[in-house]
Amino acid sequence: MRRLLKNPSALIGGVLVIALLILAVVAPMIWGDTASRFDPEAINAGSSGAHLLGTDALGRDLLARTLVATRLSLELAALATLIGAVLGILLGVLPVVLPRRPGRLVTGVVDALVAFPSLLLAMFTAVIVGLGAQGAVLGIGVALAPTFARITHTLTASISQADYIAAARMLRVPRLRVLTRHVLPNIAEPLILNLTQAMGGALLGLSAMSFLGMGVQPPSYDWGRLLFEAFGHVYVTPIVIVGPAVTVTLAGIGFTLLGDAFAKAAARAPQAAGAATAPTTTPVTSEGPVQDTVLEVRDLTVTFPGDVRPVRDLSLTIHAREIVGLLGESGSGKSMTASAIGQLVPYPGHVTASRYRLCGTDVDTLSNHDRRKLLGSSLAMVFQDPTASLNPALRIGGQLAEVATVHSGATKTEARQRAVERLTQVRIHEPERTADQHPHELSGGMRQRAVIAMGLMGTPQLIIADEPTTALDVTVQREVLRLLREVVDDSGAGALFISHDIAVVSELCDRVVVMYAGRVVEELSVHKLATQAAHPYTRALIGSLPDMHTDRNRPLDTIPGRQPAPAEVPSGCAFADRCALASDRCRVRPALVELDQDHKVACWEA
Incomplete structure (x- = not known):
């Protein structure tokens, strides 16, 4: 006015x-x-x-x-x-x-x-x-x-x-x-x-x-x-x-x-400015004991008509209080992997896996009702754009409360109270007021916090964060990463953090899984990522990241060529056309083998 x-x-x-x-x-x-x-x-x-x-x-x-x-x-x-x-x-x-x-x-x-x-x-x-x-x-x-x-x-x-x-x-x-x-x-x-x-x-x-x-x-x-x-x-x-x-x-x-x-x-209506950090509150923990292994997937494959497979034979294990980084270029299959785990692959995509266990339960053996209940309460997904995840016509508190009423059977009063508690848990200032606001009234960082709070409305034991900081500035990005780390540590949940930013993955994650052309090419501890990466693709990603010691008189390192499309992946090593170490035996696809206790790689030259 x-x-x-x-x-x-x-x-x-x-x-x-x-x-x-x-x-x-x-x-x-x-x-x-x-x-x-x-x-x-x-x-x-x-x-x-x-x-x-x-x-x-x-x-x-x-x-x-x-x-x-x-x-x-x-x-x-x-x-x-x-x-x-x-x-x-x-x-x-x-x-x-x-x-x-x-x-x-x-x-x-x-x-x-x-x-x-x-x-x-x-x-x-x-x-x-x-x-x-x-x-x-x-x-x-x-x-x-x-x-x-x-x-x-x-x-x-x-x-x-x-x-x-x-x-x-x-x-x-x-x-x-x-x-x-x-x-x-x-x-x-x-x-x-x-x-x-x-x-x-x-x-x-x-x-x-x-x-x-x-x-x-x-x-x-x-x-x-x-x-x-x-x-x-x-x-x-x-x-x-x-x-x-x-x-x-x-x-x-x-x-x-x-x-x-x-x-x-x-x-021209402006968005609300970012909120100040609220005092630390005691987080709401999961109900009941959290098992050590929260996710176990074997041979996960996503297929679309025409034998297009953006994800191929992926195996992944995530433990409680562990953040696993899923790293790779755009188009490598990271987001499709997250959608497959969350049972969100759109039609006509088809998902298969020899094993899919969430919180110790074999998901494929459940009925549709039980599967929806398990995924709705034990799995939380945080997407890249919180604006697309939140309905702009509904208030924040109502959207959070809907999770509790649908999946937990909570009353409106209980759901509202839990929504305010979760907004407080993710350190949103004045949670009561925020619950009555619409998404457009919040800043980008606050919207992302609200989406994380929505994921915590149940009792999630697995949190999937699909590039949740891409659209945020560096200061807000750091706050969201710190918040995700605190949520995982305090609630005992495991997390899958998807990103193409090696610096962010190195700071946040405990273990790193590198994908290329829909397959896992390397899996290693984050402490080994900078100095002991064995796959040429992983080393090329690290080399393309400048640091304080990079010679500014020389051009930045790049990876020549492009990643093959899902319908064009060759039968051999998909990275061979871009790899300086490629040889004749790379025409046969290498298996993912274990180098030591916490390090696996799929490369003939490793």
């Missing part, structure tokens, strides 16, 4: 709109009788002391009639805007609800209507429905609908790929519920802002319709009707068109300026 008050355009638009609304309420009560009083002695009179803007063909005062017409003009414009918004939103969301081909047909119809001149569309509709206020309102509403439909369709498409939408679809939530619960609430703000601008257009359109004789009919009158009646006398007494012409102009300017200011203010 303070920003709007400092904006001259917003201030002018607000004053004009407020004045019009007040006038619409009081004008009929004050000047209603004057506006309808006949004066045979002052027919078509010009400006005078008794009639500042002159009179019409029946001697009625035009200033009073202009003021009184404010109510009907605004009422009709509001009704037309509402009709246009409802019709447009329905047209805009139909492609989401309907199957693919009917949805494309609706989109094509909307595109054609947008290209059609709006006033001609309104006149065409009014001719079909019938002349008068009803036909004009419906015509203007139909003319506004394509614009709302285009905006709705664009906004819907922009969020349709969000993670929370994808999750709802994977859970087979009905399309209508996805639309009403997740899509419409998240696009409501720009649509509401557009209503203000559309109101100005509706006023001008209705006035034009009435001026052409297709709108309001006698004895009713709006500003356009007053212009229509005065136009025949404009060359004799020009003053008669001043009142309705000025009010139509001011009303259009007022609503347009206010709507534009609202839209700009919403687009």
Whole structure:
């Protein structure tokens, strides 16, 4: 509001709109009788002391009639805007609800209507429905609908790929519920802002319709009707068109300026600054004993149609209070591995494993209900972009509480209390206040903390963090890494930390698993990473990371070539084409063998 008050355009638009609304309420009560009083002695009179803007063909005062017409003009414009918004939103969301081909047909119809001149569309509709206020309102509403439909369709498409939408679809939530619960609430703000601008257009359109004789009919009158009646006398007494012409102009300017200011203010709305660190609190620990091995996966493979396998025969073990770093270039299969462990690989992907044990339980032997309960309570996932993980239409506390109500059967009061406790645990200042805020009101670091708190709403024994600090600055990144380390140490959970940043992995993790082209090529303790890495790919990654001793007169080390796509992985060593040590025997893929107790490598030259 303070920003709007400092904006001259917003201030002018607000004053004009407020004045019009007040006038619409009081004008009929004050000047209603004057506006309808006949004066045979002052027919078509010009400006005078008794009639500042002159009179019409029946001697009625035009200033009073202009003021009184404010109510009907605004009422009709509001009704037309509402009709246009409802019709447009329905047209805009139909492609989401309907199957693919009917949805494309609706989109094509909307595109054609947008290209059609709006006033001609309104006149065409009014001719079909019938002349008068009803036909004009419906015509203007139909003319506004394509614009709302285009905006709705664009906004819907922009969020349709969000993670929370994808999750709802994977859970087979009905399309209508996805639309009403997740899509419409998240696009409501720009649509509401557009209503203000559309109101100005509706006023001008209705006035034009009435001026052409297709709108309001006698004895009713709006500003356009007053212009229509005065136009025949404009060359004799020009003053008669001043009142309705000025009010139509001011009303259009007022609503347009206010709507534009609202839209700009919403687009520039700043995020909340990062919160200060709260005092250390006693963390909530897991219920019951935590087993030493929280995850054991053997021969994990993800396959897509066409024998595309982004993850191939991966084996991984994570122990309690241990953070394992999954390291590799983009496209090496790290995130797909996390999705496979979390049972989130999208259709038509297919996941197989000779063994998949989580918290000592064989996941493949569970029913769908038991599997969902185990994963929902014992596995927490922290994704790279917290904005995509949080529903922007819902409050932070409600999204955290949903985890406890769905997976733990907690009441709303218990879930709310647990949400505040978890926000406190991740050191968010004023957790009660944060629980009542929406995601856009938090900074990037606070949103990531909220996502970590969401993962802790159950009793997670495994935390998967998929590049959770990529979008954060270095200071906030360090705080999030320290928080993740503290959560693992205090709760006794294990963690899989996915990253392509060797420096971050070296600082945070206990053990490192290096992936290349969907396979594990090396596994070693983090203490050996810098000096004892055996695989040429791991050494190349380390060499490409500059440090304080790097010679700045020489170009940085790089890895030549590119990583093969999942459909192009050769039968031999996938790194051979980029490796300086490659030989003929690299045409046969090397197995992952143990060099010593905590060091495995898949390389013939190691």
